[in-house]
Amino acid sequence: xxxxxxxxxxxxxxxxxxxxxxxxxxxxxxxxxxxxxxxxxxxxxxxxxxxxxxxxxxxxxxxxxxxxxxxxxxxxxxxxxxxxxxxxxxxxxxxxxxxxxxxxxxxxxxxxxxxxxxxxxxxxxxxxxxxxxxxxxxxxxxxxxxxxxxxxxxxxxxxxxxxxxxxxxxxxxxxxxxxxxxxxxxxxxxxxxxxxxxxxxxxxxxxxxxxxxxxxxxxxxxxxxxxxxxxxxxxxxxxxxxxxxxxxxxxxxxxxxxxxxxxxxxxxxxxxxxxxxxxxxxxxxxxxxxxxxxxxxxxxxxxxxxxxxxxxxxxxxxxxxxxxxxx
Numbered sequence: 368x369x370x371x372x373x374x375x376x377x378x379x380x381x382x383x384x385x386x387x388x389x390x391x392x393x394x395x396x397x398x399x400x401x402x403x404x405x406x407x408x409x410x411x412x413x414x415x416x417x418x419x420x421x422x423x424x425x426x427x428x429x430x431x432x433x434x435x436x437x438x439x440x441x442x443x444x445x446x447x448x449x450x451x452x453x454x455x456x457x458x459x460x461x462x463x464x465x466x467x468x469x470x471x472x473x474x475x476x477x478x479x480x481x482x483x484x485x486x487x488x489x490x491x492x493x494x495x496x497x498x499x500x501x502x503x504x505x506x507x508x509x510x511x512x513x514x515x516x517x518x519x520x521x522x523x524x525x526x527x528x529x530x531x532x533x534x535x536x537x538x539x540x541x542x543x544x545x546x547x548x549x550x551x552x553x554x555x556x557x558x559x560x561x562x563x564x565x566x567x568x569x570x571x572x573x574x575x576x577x578x579x580x581x582x583x584x585x586x587x588x589x590x591x592x593x594x595x596x597x598x599x600x601x602x603x604x605x606x607x608x609x610x611x612x613x614x615x616x617x618x619x620x621x622x623x624x625x626x627x628x629x630x631x632x633x634x635x636x637x638x639x640x641x642x643x644x645x646x647x648x649x650x651x652x653x654x655x656x657x658x659x660x661x662x663x664x665x666x667x668x669x670x671x672x673x674x675x676x677x678x679x680x681x682x683x684x685x686x687x688x689x690x691x692x693x694x
Contacts, residue, residue, distance in 0.1 A: 368682060371398045371432050371463075373452075374443035380604050381576040382470070383443045385515035389674035392516070398435045400428055402452055422451050429455035433462055439685040440465045445487060446477045453483040464685050468510060469494060471597040481505040486684055488677075491601025492623050508684075511627055513674045514607040518580035528553070529651045530568065531617060533590040534579050535605070537561070540595045547640035550647035552590055555582060583612035587657045588635075588650050590643070591618035602627060606634070610668045615660035617646050627672060633663040 370390055374383035376399075383399065391397045429452065432440065440456070442448045445467025456465055467487035472494065481487065481503035488510030489495040498507040532553040535541065542561065545552065551566045560571045574582065583589055589609040600622035607627075609616050617635040618624070628634040637643045650657045 368439075368678075369396045369398075369435065369437045370678065371400055371435060371437035371440040372443060373400045373402060373440065373448060375447070376401045381515055381517065382512075382604070384576070385513070385517055386441070386443065386674050386677075389513075389516055390678055393675050393678070395678070398432065398437065400432055400440075402428065402449060425449060425451040425455045428452060429459055432456065433459045437463045439463050439681055441681055442467050442484070444471070445469050445484065446473045446480050448480060448483075450479060453480060457483055466681050466684065467505070470512065470601070470603075472599065473497075475501075477501065477503060488680070489601070490603075491598050492626070493599025493601060497599065508680075509623075509626070510677060510680055511602055511623070511672065512604045512607055513677045514611050514668045514672055515576070515604065516611060516674070517576065518608050518611055519584060527587040527614075528585055529587060529654075531588045531590040531647055531650070532582050532586040533592070534574055534582055535592070536594070538594050538596055541592050544592060544640050544643070548644055548647075550644045552647075553582075553586070579608070580612055583609045583614045586614055587654060587661075588615040588617050588647075591616055593619055593621060607668055607672050610661060610664040613661055613665070615650070615657045616664060617643065617650075628664065628667055633660065633667045635660055 372383055372387050376383060387397050387399045440463055442465065446469060456462060464485040465483060467484045469487055470490040478501065482505060484505045486506040486508060487498065488508050489498065490510065490512050492509050495507045495509055530551055530553050532555065534555045536556050537558040545562060545567060546565065549566065551568055553568045553570070554562060555570045555572070555574050557571060557573050559569050563569050589605065591603070591605040593603065602621060602623055606616060606618055615635060617637060620636050620638050624630060624634070624636065630636040635646050637646060
């Protein structure tokens, strides 16, 4: 299959990079059509694809995509796609169906972009409901994140640190919850300086994707906590990635969790700070239990939550679109 992936290079979660690498690894011809770059200032990114300044650049990228002749096009973080590029893709004759993949809370700007897509997949069922509430002009469906194989599939032999590790940015909910804990957590990420002097082991720096995998492989368990400013009901990539590194996931209770895992069997689920402390202590007392959770979760991820599985969903929908029943 020939797949074009639209999106942002170098993001902290490596969404575009992970999809491109996995689909190429699966034997597909993949074009990475990059319209955003994490190294650039957001204002410069917007200018590069503005209607007045960026239109020629959008035209060039659209011509490249058409020359590649993909069987389908997937826009990751779809609502950040510049309107100038979406218009060019719409007007290009004979181009494959365009699908969106959205993982963050969005606003009114989605109204102008949604009609350009054949359908939009949401990693969060709450976002899919918001799509319907806003009456966006595109079909919507639920499509969770996938585990990024670039982090390294397999548990490493040898000892792992007993403390849970949390690689993330701070939010009010995360900070408030961590302040309530008695059990220490190893924190990595910019912005955690305010938790220095607490029980936690704080490392204030941005961790590249390769470093995230190394941290997961060095710990028995990974703490997860939603970003309340971005999600409504869904899971983030931290629900999936650590399992490929042989770590158990200890995550907050989210409505979509049971769609993807068997709680307390394949993933440890907490509801408050006291339960995080209790699970942290148990993981330390019972390392075999942590290994069992990690292995069950890994098997579930490999069976259902890979980029190959997500591509199969897009491919199936692309066949329906090209067959004429959705347009």
